[in-house]
Amino acid sequence: MAKFYQVRIGTIYLxxxxxxxxxxxxxxxxxxxxxxxxxxxxxxxxxxxxxxSQFVTWTKGKVFEIRVSTLFEAQWNALVSLVNNALNVDxxxxxxxxxxxxxxxxxxxxxxxxxxxxxxFRSGRxxxxxxxxxxx
Numbered sequence: 060m061a062k063f064y065q066v067r068i069g070t071i072y073l074x075x076x077x078x079x080x081x082x083x084x085x086x087x088x089x090x091x092x093x094x095x096x097x098x099x100x101x102x103x104x105x106x107x108x109x110x111x112s113q114f115v116t117w118t119k120g121k122v123f124e125i126r127v128s129t130l131f132e133a134q135w136n137a138l139v140s141l142v143n144n145a146l147n148v149d150x151x152x153x154x155x156x157x158x159x160x161x162x163x164x165x166x167x168x169x170x171x172x173x174x175x176x177x178x179x180f181r182s183g184r185x186x187x188x189x190x191x192x193x194x195x
Contacts, residue, residue: 064088064158066125068190069141073127077134085128088156093121094163094194121194122170125154128187135177135185142169142190151195167192 065083066073074081088094100114130138145152151168169175170191178187 064156067153067155068125068138069152071134071137071141073125073130073134075131077131077137084130087126089124089126091123091156091160091163094123094156094165095161118165119194121165123167123192123194125190125192126188127190130185130188132180132183132185135188138190139175142174145169146171146174154192165194167194169193 064086065079066086066088067079071077072079072081073084073086075084097116097118098114099117100112102110102112105111141152144150146169149168151166153164154167155164156162170193174191176189177185179185
């Protein structure tokens with residue numbers, strides 16, 4: 060889902076040139092809906108049978124992926140550097156998405172186990188990339 064998104068990770072846009080004015084890369088964000096909601100809740104039934112809704116703010120601890128079909132080597136290197144630096148200093152950065160289903164802005168850290176992967180590296184292009192994050 061969510062194939063028509065412009066995404067920025069830190070200061071790097073997932074576009075043809077890594078800048079805001081580039082052509083957006085083909086992106087998939089599984090479970091995008093989790094990033095669009097900031098509350099979670101469930102319903103408990105009271106002794107008299109009435110339903111009581113319980114809501115809680117839910118912005119931290121959401122694990123999500125951003126899958127990109129192709130990036131150029133310079134963008135790949137910049138994103139890998141951003142992720143590795145954040146892991147080294149326990150830092151975070153903004154991940155911002157605008158698109159067809161809704162916009163989101165989250166503060167995120169790289170997921171500690173295998174925060175990025177790619178299927179192939181050929182002629183300065185990296186294909187089938189996955190970045191993994193967790194919101195903070």
